[in-house]
Amino acid sequence: MILSDDLQARWWKLEEKLINHFGKKPDLESILFLIGIQEVRGAGHRFTKEQKQDLMHVAVCTILIPSGYYEHEGWDEEGWPHFKQIKELVPMELIEQENFMKDHVLFYFSQQDF
Helix, strand or coil, rough: CCCCCHHHHHHHHHHHHHHHHHHHCHHHHHHHHHHHHHHHHHCCCCCHHHHHHHHHHHHHHHCCCCCCCEEEEECCCCEEEEEEEEECCCCCCHHHHHHHHHHHHHHHHHHHCC
């Protein structure tokens, strides 16, 4: 599967905005990390290695909510969100998975008015 021109153009536009904001080009993992931080309202905090992995999980769950893969269950006592998986992701080739995630990241940012 080849990245569609529309998806590629929208992705480049998001990268450009993030470069202007942070001063360097982020990869998909960095963007997911940023979404995780946004969702736990953790800007400025120092995270352990395990918490950084948890932030990535929070981001993935969050961006897949609109497509019905997860639902938000609530918050724990430390302020971390918890999710329930609603449906299974279908197996995808690596490039398909990356495009799937990019499309969901773009939708997330469009909902955040970024």
